[in-house]
Every structure is written in structure tokens, then in C-alpha cells.
Amino acid sequence: GAVVSQHPSWVICKSGTSVKIECRSLDFQATTMFWYRQFPKQSLMLMATSNEGSKATYEQGVEKDKFLINHASLTLSTLTVTSAHPEDSSFYICSARGAGGGFETQYFGPGTRLLVL
Amino acid sequence: QKEVEQDPGPLSVPEGAIVSLNCTYSNSAFQYFMWYRQYSRKGPELLMYTYSSGNKEDGRFTAQVDKSSKYISLFIRDSQPSDSATYLCAMRFNKFYFGSGTKLNVKP
Numbered sequence: 001g002a003v004v005s006q007h008p009s010w011v012i013c014k015s016g017t018s019v020k021i022e023c024r025s026l027d028f029q030a031t032t033m034f035w036y037r038q039f040p041k042q043s044l045m046l047m048a049t050s051n052e053g054s055k056a057t058y059e060q061g062v063e064k065d066k067f068l069i070n071h072a073s074l075t076l077s078t079l080t081v082t083s084a085h086p087e088d089s090s091f092y093i094c095s096a097r098g099a100g101g102g103f104e105t106q107y108f109g110p111g112t113r114l115l116v117l
Numbered sequence: 118q119k120e121v122e123q124d125p126g127p128l129s130v131p132e133g134a135i136v137s138l139n140c141t142y143s144n145s146a147f148q149y150f151m152w153y154r155q156y157s158r159k160g161p162e163l164l165m166y167t168y169s170s171g172n173k174e175d176g177r178f179t180a181q182v183d184k185s186s187k188y189i190s191l192f193i194r195d196s197q198p199s200d201s202a203t204y205l206c207a208m209r210f211n212k213f214y215f216g217s218g219t220k221l222n223v224k225p
Contacts, residue, residue, distance in 0.1 A: 004160060041125055044161075044205070044215040093160060103149065103209055108160030 002028045004096050006109035013084055014117055021079045021112045023094035029074035030096035034106070035067075038091040050077055084116045120144055123206055123216030132225050136193040140206035140216045143187065147208040150182050152191045155203045155218065164204075165191070196223045 003026040013019050023033060032051050036044040048064075050056035050071035058064045066088075068080040077096075081088055093111040097103075123140045130136055138152075149168055153161035167173045170184045181190040189208075193200055201223050206216040 009158070041217060043119070043121065043123075043217045044213075046212055049212075095160070103151075103213070104163055104166060106163075108153075108162070110158055110160045 002026075002096075002098075002105075002107045004030075004094065004107045004109040006094060006112050008112060009110065010113050010115075012115045012117065015085050016083055019081045019084055019114060021081075021092055021094075021114075023077045023079070023096065023109050025075050025096040025098075025107075028096075028098045030077070031074065031099045032097045033071055033077040034095045034097075035069060035077075035079050036093045036095070038093065038111075044093065047079075081114065084114070086116045089114055089116045120214045121206060121208055121216045124219055125217055127220040127222055129222045129224060130196055132196060132198060132223055134196050134223070136191075136196050136200070136221060136223075138191040138193075138204050138206070138219050138221070140189050141187055142189070142208055142214075144208070144210065144214070145184070145187065146210045147214070149209040150180070150189050151207040151209070151213075152178075152180055153205040153207060153215075155205060157202075161205055193221075196221075198223050198225050 005024045007022045035047045038044045047062045048056045048058045056069035071077040095106050095108040097106045121142045151166040152164045155161040165180045170182050173180045177194045179192040203218040203220045205218045
């Protein structure tokens with residue numbers, strides 16, 4: 001299958017700082033990227049969907065001003081957690097899908113673990 | 118009530134055993150039912166998916182869906198140590214709904 005990378009894999013930051021997480025599709029063009037969050041022992045929860053060149057669509061309950069998503073190119077999407085607080089500590093994982101692809105062609109990155117002190 | 122319920126395990130079995138992993142769900146609108154495997158420090162990878170009730174087989178893996186009971190299963194025959202991973206069930210209606218994952222350990 002196709003490869004999706006995330007960077008960084010681990011990040012520790014102080015409360016109040018902003019953190020940027022990158023998601024890259026390495027061998028295909030991702031017209032749509034998804035961002036998920038997973039708390040310990042809980043399910044992956046969809047945060048937002050972004051289409052290249054368009055504003056992201058956020059799921060209910062997700063603050064768009066806190067979780068800024070940019071999908072400026074067909075191979076890169078970024079998630080910025082602004083003014084991070086300890087309750088934002090979580091596992092963030094992205095997935096990417098190419099043009100015309102169904103859900104079975106949605107490939108996941110390895111995830112980024114964020115710890116806010 | 119959660120949309121998708123999955124026992125987190127861990128589940129530990131000897132090599133060669135038959136493994137049964139299960140999920141229940143509450144939304145009868147779900148149309149696609151998937152199983153993902155996630156190795157440590159890797160993203161989930163799609164193992165199998167089914168559209169309707171019934172069984173689907175792929176090698177050592179069999180996915181089973183019972184829509185009337187809102188219950189899905191993944192069976193792994195002749196389990197191998199390389200099958201040790203976290204298995205996530207997922208369902209789809211407009212978007213994905215994931216279970217919390219079951220951690221499986223197959224002992225040599």
C-alpha cells in the first residue's frame with residue numbers, strides 16, 4: 001500500500017505553546033486528508049477532513065481555532081495545536097486518500113504522540 | 118452509548134491457536150465493516166472489509182458480519198507471532214467510526 005508519514009513522532013511541549021504536526025503522502029497525491037485523535041484506551045475520533053486547497057471541515061465539538069489545519073499541497077497537510085494545554089495531550093494520527101479513491105484506499109500515518117506539560 | 122464497542126484485551130494466545138476478535142455497534146445505518154491491524158509505532162493498515170452480513174475469507178483471516186445482532190468478528194486461523202498487533206474494527210456511514218482496538222499477543 002501507499003505510504004503516509006508523520007513528523008514528529010513524539011513531541012513534548014509546555015502549556016501555552018503551539019505545536020505543528022506534519023502529514024505527508026510519500027508516493028501518491030492525497031486530495032483528501034483526515035486528522036484523528038485518540039485518547040488512551042479510546043477509539044480513534046475524526047477531528048477534521050481537509051481537501052487540498054480548501055478549508056478543512058471540522059467535526060462537531062472540535063475547535064477550529066485551536067486545531068488549525070492546512071492542506072496547501074497534494075502531499076502535505078499540517079495540524080497546528082495552538083496554545084496547547086495538558087488536556088490536548090493525545091495521539092494524533094492522519095490519513096490520506098488519493099483522487100477518486102474509496103475508503104479502502106485511505107492510508108494512515110504512524111501517528112504523533114503529544115504531551116503537554 | 119458508544120457507537121462501536123471493542124474489548125481492549127490484551128488477548129494472549131499460543132502460536133497456532135484460532136483467534137476471535139469481536140465488536141458490537143449501535144448504529145444500524147453502518148454500511149461497511151472493516152478490520153485494521155496496527156503494529157507498534159505504525160499506522161493502522163486495512164486487513165479486510167465487508168459490505169453486508171455474511172462471511173468473507175482471505176487466507177487465514179475470516180471476517181463475519183451479523184447485522185441483525187449488530188456484531189462483527191474477525192477470526193485468525195493458525196495464528197503466528199507476526200500476527201501480534203492491535204486490531205481495530207471500524208464501521209462506515211459517511212465517515213469512519215472506530216473501536217478502541219484489541220491488543221493481541223501470539224506467543225511462540
